[in-house]
């Protein structure tokens with residue numbers, strides 16, 4: 298298949314008038330358009346790499362915790378695909394062990410069946426800090442036992458992220474996990490800077506929804522936020538919906554850490570891709586007003602953000618160049634996951650995950666693994 302493009306973003310550089318060749322699921326060549334391409338239709342707009350969301354709890358009416366199955370993962374993946382996300386790390390919020398096991402098995406099945414868009418799994422908890430639990434059920438928050446460790450160490454889950462509070466998980470366990478390929482992120486934590494630094498030394502290399510549900514930066518207590526901003530090698534997820542973080546704080550984070558370390562995430566709940574305005578999460582009713590989700594007592598409960606909107610916020614509100622927004626939505630999360638050889642770019646050898654944007658940043662065409670996707 299050949300695609301004649303007005304312009305495309307390759308390794309963060311815009312190339313005009315290019316023709317892409319895709320074979321099976323891969324890009325096999327990119328070259329300037331020539332006269333012989335006259336028969337090909339011209340795709341107007343900007344081709345950018347498909348987005349990768351490392352924190353996504355649900356979509357299309359399902360929440361992974363409530364339906365840990367391959368069917369639910371497929372539904373989530375399709376719901377987010379409409380918004381340009383061609384790769385997801387479905388995220389399981391703090392839950393009891395049997396649900397975690399079901400979720401892991403669903404991921405293993407999805408990965409072995411090559412379910413489109415499922416890159417692995419993100420366990421957000423349960424080894425968190427109760428004072429910073431957010432919407433997580435405190436009764437499920439617990440230290441890490443051999444049972445959970447065995448789950449995380451499974452080799453059939455694709456990529457694995459585990460978000461922990463470092464005051465609840467010892468550095469030697471973090472080292473064991475990271476040496477076994479697990480990405481350890483820090484979050485939902487009240488830890489002081491010293492504890493956070495020790496966790497990073499032990500192998501943790503990311504922060505989950507920077508600024509939210511973590512010890513704040515104060516003059517004499519840098520907290521988790523201070524360490525996240527002051528450790529250049531670490532990555533951080535950012536929920537760019539302007540509800541979770543004031544745009545000023547988002548700008549500060551991007552200025553300090555750079556687009557190669559900030560990852561746009563949605564933290565989306567199941568309502569994405571539906572018109573519903575409430576759902577039950579355990580005993581708690583979560584209500585959507587506009588694009589904000591809260592419990593009855595006003596606690597933010599995940600988001601109603603899709604990745605395309607996050608990209609638009611970065612460009613329209615933070616005034617970032619489109620290529621920088623795309624880096625944070627695609628290239629940087631691919632890098633973080635160790636998938637950069639195959640994902641996060643439009644380049645020869647990459648999986649053909651392509652999003653075509655018009656001048657208003659709306660999606661006009663989409664390919665996932667080389668397959669054209671009809672957007673409804």
Ligand SMILES: [Zn+2]
Nearest residue numbers: 421431506510
């Ligand atoms: Zn969270």
